Amino acid sequence: xxxxxxxxxxxxxxxxxxxxxxxxxxxxxxxxxxxxxxxxxxxxxxxxxxxxxxxxxxxxxxxxxxxxxxxxxxxxxxxxxxxxxxxxxxxxxxxxxxxxxxxxxxxxxxxxxxxxxxxxxxxxxxxxxxxxxxxxxxxxxxxxxxxxxxxxxxxxxxxxxxxxxxxxxxxxxxxxxxxxxxxxxxxxxxxxxxxxxxxxxxxxxxxxxxxxxxxxxxxxxxxxxxxxxxxxxxxxxxxxxxxxxxxxxxxxxxxxxxxxxxxxxxxxxxxxxxxxxxxxxxxxxxxxxxxxxxxxxxxxxxxxxxxxxxxxxxxxxxxxxxxxxxxxxxxxxxxxxxxxxxxxxxxxxxxxxxxxxxxxx
Amino acid sequence: xxxxxxxxxxxxxxxxxxxxxxxxxxxxxxxxxxxxxxxxxxxxxxxxxxxxxxxxxxxxxxxxxxxxxxxxxxxxxxxxxxxxxxxxxxxxxxxxxxxxxxxxxxxxxxxxxxxxxxxxxxxxxxxxxxxxxxxxxxxxxxxxxxxxxxxxxxxxxxxxxxxxxxxxxxxxxxxxxxxxxxxxxxxxxxxxxxxxxxxxxxxxxxxxxxxxxxxxxxxxxxxxxxxxxxxxxxxxxxxxxxxxxxxxxxxxxxxxxxxxxxxxxxxxxxxxxxxxxxxxxxxxxxxxxxxxxxxxxxxxxxxxxxxxxxxxxxxxxxxxxxxxxxxxxxxxxxxxxxxxxxxxxxxxxxxxxxxxxxxxx
DNA sequence: TTGAAAGCGCTAACAA
DNA sequence: TTGTTAGCGCTTTCAA
Numbered sequence: 001x002x003x004x005x006x007x008x009x010x011x012x013x014x015x016x017x018x019x020x021x022x023x024x025x026x027x028x029x030x031x032x033x034x035x036x037x038x039x040x041x042x043x044x045x046x047x048x049x050x051x052x053x054x055x056x057x058x059x060x061x062x063x064x065x066x067x068x069x070x071x072x073x074x075x076x077x078x079x080x081x082x083x084x085x086x087x088x089x090x091x092x093x094x095x096x097x098x099x100x101x102x103x104x105x106x107x108x109x110x111x112x113x114x115x116x117x118x119x120x121x122x123x124x125x126x127x128x129x130x131x132x133x134x135x136x137x138x139x140x141x142x143x144x145x146x147x148x149x150x151x152x153x154x155x156x157x158x159x160x161x162x163x164x165x166x167x168x169x170x171x172x173x174x175x176x177x178x179x180x181x182x183x184x185x186x187x188x189x190x191x192x193x194x195x196x197x198x199x200x201x202x203x204x205x206x207x208x209x210x211x212x213x214x215x216x217x218x219x220x221x222x223x224x225x226x227x228x229x230x231x232x233x234x235x236x237x238x239x240x241x242x243x244x245x246x247x248x249x250x251x252x253x254x255x256x257x258x259x260x261x262x263x264x265x266x267x268x269x270x271x272x273x274x275x276x277x278x279x280x281x282x283x284x285x286x287x288x289x290x291x292x293x294x295x296x297x298x299x300x301x302x303x304x305x306x307x308x309x310x311x312x313x314x315x316x317x318x319x320x321x322x323x324x325x326x327x328x329x330x331x332x333x334x335x336x337x338x339x340x341x342x343x344x345x346x347x348x349x350x351x352x353x354x355x356x357x358x359x360x361x
Numbered sequence: 362x363x364x365x366x367x368x369x370x371x372x373x374x375x376x377x378x379x380x381x382x383x384x385x386x387x388x389x390x391x392x393x394x395x396x397x398x399x400x401x402x403x404x405x406x407x408x409x410x411x412x413x414x415x416x417x418x419x420x421x422x423x424x425x426x427x428x429x430x431x432x433x434x435x436x437x438x439x440x441x442x443x444x445x446x447x448x449x450x451x452x453x454x455x456x457x458x459x460x461x462x463x464x465x466x467x468x469x470x471x472x473x474x475x476x477x478x479x480x481x482x483x484x485x486x487x488x489x490x491x492x493x494x495x496x497x498x499x500x501x502x503x504x505x506x507x508x509x510x511x512x513x514x515x516x517x518x519x520x521x522x523x524x525x526x527x528x529x530x531x532x533x534x535x536x537x538x539x540x541x542x543x544x545x546x547x548x549x550x551x552x553x554x555x556x557x558x559x560x561x562x563x564x565x566x567x568x569x570x571x572x573x574x575x576x577x578x579x580x581x582x583x584x585x586x587x588x589x590x591x592x593x594x595x596x597x598x599x600x601x602x603x604x605x606x607x608x609x610x611x612x613x614x615x616x617x618x619x620x621x622x623x624x625x626x627x628x629x630x631x632x633x634x635x636x637x638x639x640x641x642x643x644x645x646x647x648x649x650x651x652x653x654x655x656x657x658x659x660x661x662x663x664x665x666x667x668x669x670x671x672x673x674x675x676x677x678x679x680x681x682x683x684x685x686x687x688x689x690x691x692x693x694x695x696x697x698x699x700x701x702x703x704x705x706x707x708x709x710x711x712x713x714x715x716x717x718x719x720x721x722x
Numbered sequence: 723t724t725g726a727a728a729g730c731g732c733t734a735a736c737a738a
Numbered sequence: 739t740t741g742t743t744a745g746c747g748c749t750t751t752c753a754a
Contacts, residue, residue, distance in 0.1 A: 010741045015733065023739050045473050046410035047731035050746045055407065057450075064436050071427040078453045079425060087472055088451045089418075092439045111448055112406050217636035246636040275578035275607040277638045371725045376749065384723050408747035411730050 007035040018043055049112065057087045058298070059108030061101060061118045064092030067215060068270045069188075069240065069285060073119050073141060073155075076291030081117075083292075084299045089113055095122065105134060115302045117141065117294070122185040137301035137309075139294050143187035150301060150309075154294030157314040158188055161283045162195025164317045165237050165265045167203075168281070172263065173327045174235035176205040180223050180247055181212045182239035192239045192267065208233070215239075217246035224250025234262055234328040241266035241273050241282055248276070248324065259326035269320055279322035286315045368396035379404055410473065418448045419659070420469030422462060422479045425453030428576060429631045430549075430601065430646060434480050434502060434516075437652030442478075444653075445660045450474055456483065466495060476663045478502065478655070483546040498662035498670075500655050504548035511662060511670075515655030518675040519549055522644045523556025525678045526598050526626045528564075529642070533624065534688045535596035537566040541584050541608055542573045543600035553600045553628065574600070578607035585611025595623055595689040602627035602634050602643055609637070609685065620687035630681055640683035647676045 004011045009028060016024050017032040024032075035041075049055045058081050062074050074090075081088045089111055091104040101121055108116055116138040123143075137150040142158065145151035169177045179196045182189030193210065200207050211226055213219030220243030227233055228251055238244035244266035248258050256262050258278055266273060266282035273280040297310040365372045370389055377385050378393040385393075396402075410416045419442050423435050435451075442449045450472055452465040462482055469477055477499045484504075498511040503519065506512035530538045540557045543550030554571065561568050572587055574580030581604030588594055589612055599605035605627035609619050617623050619639055627634060627643035634641040658671040 011731090012733080012741060013739090016740090019733090025739065028740085042471055044411070044731050045471065046407050046416065047746090048733075049407035050405070050411050050748080051731075051733040053733095053746075064440060066429055066432040066436055068427055068429075071432040075425050075427055075453060078451055079455075082452070087468075090439055090449045090451050091443070092436060094440075107448075110403055110406065217633040221636055242633055245633050249636045249638060252638065272578040272603050272606050272633065272637075275582055275610045276633075277610060277613065372748080373725060373750090374723090377724090380749090386723065389724085405747050408730090409749075411732085412747075412749040414730075414749095 003032065003035045003039055003041045006039065007031040054114055055112045056085065057089050057111070057113050058084075058302075059089045059091065059105075059111065059113035059116045061091050061093060061104040061108065061116065061121075063119075063122065064094055067240075068242075069268050069287075070119060072285070072287040073291060076288040077117055077119065077141075077295065079288075080292045080295035084295060086114070086299070105138070109133065109136070115139070115298050117298065118143075118146070121187065122183075123187060137298055139298040141290065141294055142191075152294070152297055152301060152309055152312075154297065154312055155290035155315060156187075156191065156312075157317075158191035159195035159198065160314060161285070161317050162192035162237070162239075162267070163199040163202075164195075164319055165267065165283050166196045166199035168319055168321070169235040169237065169263055169265060169325065170199065170203055170205070172235075172325060174263065175232075175328070176200060176208060177235045177237050178208045178227060178230075178233050179210050180220060180227070180236055180238040180243050181210050182243070183214050184212060189239055196237055213239070213243045213246075215242060217242045217249075219243060220246025221250045223247060225254065227251075228254035228256055235264075235325075236262065237265045237267075239267055241268045241270045241280060244280055244282070244324070245276055248278075248280075259324050261329055263325040263328070265325060273320075274322060278324045281322045281325040282320055284318040284320050286318065290315050364393065364396045364400055364402050367400065368392040415475055416473045417446065418450050418472070418474050419445075419663075420450045420452065420466075420472065420474035420477045422452050422454060422465040422469065422477065422482075424480075424483065425455055429603075430629050430648075431480060433646070433648040434652060437649040438478055438480065438502075438656065440649075441653045441656035445656060447475070447660070466499070470494065470497070476500070476659050478659065479504075479507070482548060483544075484548060498659055500659040502651065502655055503552075513655070513658055513662060513670055513673075515658065515673055516651035516676060517552065517673075518678075519552035520556035520559065521675060522646075522678050523553040523598070523600075523628070524560040524563075525556075525680055526628065526644050527557045527560035529680055529682070530596040530598065530624055530626060530686065531560065531564055531566070533596075533686060535624065536593075536689070537561060537569060538596045538598050539569045539588060539591075539594050540571050541581060541588070541597055541599040541604050542571050543604070544575050545573060550600055557598055569594070574604045574607075576601055576603060578603045578610075580604060581607025582611045584608060586615065588612075589615035589617055596625075596686075597623065598626045598628075600628055602629045602631045602641060605641055605643070605685070606637055609639075609641075620685050622690055624686040624689070626686055634681075635683060639685045642683045642686040643681050645679040645681050647679065651676050 004014045013028060014032050017029050060077055063070055078088050089108060091107055093100055093104050105116060115136050119141045121143050134148040138146060138148050139152045139154060140146055142155045145153040166177050181193045184190055197207060211223040213223050224247040238247055244264050248264055251258055251262055258264050266280045269282045269284035273282050300310050365375045370393060374389060375393050378390050421438055424431055439449050450469060452468055454461055454465050466477060476497050480502045482504050495509040499507060499509050500513045500515060501507055503516045506514040527538050542554045545551055558568060572584040574584050585608040599608055605625050609625055612619055612623055619625050627641045630643045630645035634643050661671050
């Protein structure tokens with residue numbers, strides 16, 4: 001190694017300097033650094049990985065989507081990985097891909113990652129056979145741990161958040177709350193459904209039939225037309241903001257005003273949520289907190305193979321109340337009020353002055 | 362190597378099999394594959410990289426944001442990289458990070474990538490000194506090529522798209538078009554501004570003062586309140602959809618209806634664009650096409666170091682016309698019509714029946 | 723069509 | 739506090 005020669009030391013000493021190992025005199029360190037600088041030297045990662053058996057990289061498996069939730073989580077994960085001194089390797093899966101998550105994990109293993117993060121997975125029946133292959137720690141975000149020997153999970157508190165969202169509507173006085181669910185292949189969608197159901201059960205309310213969307217505003221729009229025909233419906237908890245926005249549009253077309261006739265709660269707090277019409281009440285997801293906490297536990301497992309994994313903690317609940325929720329309208333007659341064809345009523349150009357106002361809870 | 366022993370061949374032959382090199386008899390190939398299977402063998406990437414000097418990986422530098430545009434581009438890039446047989450290493454930069462792009466590139470170089478993709482960069486004055494360091498091909502998406510020896514650029518057609526968006530409004534009969542620009546540190550924002558200006562110039566229209574936002578709906582909302590005071594304004598081209606949505610909300614609060622009083626065009630075609638109120642006319646960005654084409658050229662440069670780089674091509678223009686644009690309102694009096702305090706007029710519950718209808722151009 | 727030898731640039735283990 | 743000796747598991751080069 002040229003740097004060693006130029007600095008007049010052994011190769012191993014150079015290695016020590018670059019790894020911040022102890023037992024290097026300040027003088028020698030200086031000489032080595034100087035020589036390295038002069039030669040434009042940089043550590044060769046491949047050689048390092050080969051000799052040490054560790055790549056200092058963490059693989060990330062994500063569903064290839066620009067959906068706000070998954071994308072935000074991934075940003076958080078990348079930052080957290082880098083803060084831990086690791087590098088990131090990414091593999092996207094495509095929904096419907098037969099190889100799916102298992103294939104992605106396999107390719108990451110090929111690349112020799114020291115640990116794996118799986119984000120926002122869907123349960124398509126293709127995973128589950130990872131038990132034998134995976135010998136590195138593996139963290140699953142927003143789902144139960146995979147059946148692998150060194151599995152961890154984080155961010156499974158979605159049910160709690162969904163429950164809080166539902167209870168916000170019940171607290172406003174709504175008799176019950178409808179649910180516009182996400183695709184049930186997604187763990188996150190199932191968690192939210194479950195939290196909603198739990199809230200209704202805890203308060204002894206009737207459980208209306210569930211309408212399922214696919215996360216998109218388009219599916220929320222379709223669901224909205226379906227739900228609008230139910231004259232008794234006064235409140236909807238949508239499993240994400242995009243669907244809530246589509247839903248609100250369909251309700252408006254059907255002559256049901258939000259929040260006057262129907263209250264709507266979303267989930268995620270996407271950036272435009274405060275600016276749509278009306279501004280959306282929604283559950284804010286603590287993406288960064290989940291990513292950071294999960295990563296801390298993953299890195300701990302990587303670096304302390306023997307020790308017990310660190311315990312998980314529940315993410316905080318953070319409801320942002322805006323203008324899409326209100327008390328239910330007064331009931332007009334004991335029977336079903338026929339308001340499906342209610343004509344457009346009055347002017348509507350003075351929405352509540354709350355562009356970005358938000359209240360936490 | 363155990364596989365070699367078990368198959369009764371040399372190490373080199375195993376290598377040949379796994380690299381699909383010629384000159385291996387079918388019989389030998391079969392034996393090797395069989396032995397590998399039995400031993401659960403997988404190629405060690407670190408060793409491979411060390412011996413060959415190539416990592417078969419491409420580094421991606423992105424601004425750490427969940428904005429729809431950048432996030433979509435990155436998904437496209439990941440897919441394109443993988444389709445080319447490379448793996449992906451990601452580094453996010455943080456806006457305001459002093460190290461910035463140069464630091465990210467450096468860290469990627471440390472990791473030994475064979476090529477680099479930089480996406481959606483902002484011009485913060487920190488890059489530019491990469492010329493000496495970077496010896497691998499480097500592709501910049503949505504910006505001029507970096508001053509590096511093997512630099513490429515792709516997706517710089519934003520000005521053309523902005524021009525088309527502006528001309529759509531002029532074609533509808535608007536006297537001129539205002540522009541709600543993105544932050545001018547972003548190349549993309551500057552391109553769009555330039556395209557807008559070019560369209561106005563080509564048609565001999567007056568160029569109104571530019572209002573600058575930061576891509577967020579919040580900034581669009583603020584800009585909307587500012588623009589609403591100009592009674593002559595009848596059309597706005599917003600540099601992205603989020604800002605357009607905030608803008609429309611502010612206009613509504615100021616009593617200016619969209620599209621009756623003011624037409625608005627956005628940029629990106631984010632998923633909710635068809636479902637906000639009113640559905641947004643917007644320029645759709647061909648993220649996948651840009652990513653794929655750019656990557657093809659990058660890989661070509663990696664694998665043919667001597668050859669001339671492949672030429673770039675302009676992305677297609679794809680305007681999605683929805684309900685936020687219409688001809689300007691008839692002018693009421695020769696002077697300035699005092700309509701800033703115009704009261705809410707009539708019912709509004711029957712938006713045009715165009716939930717997702719779109720027209721290409 | 724196959725194999726032997728050498729070494730990529732580092733770190734582990736031990737010695738001095 | 740520093741150095742020596744071996745490899746890590748592949749690919750390269752050359753020879754058979």
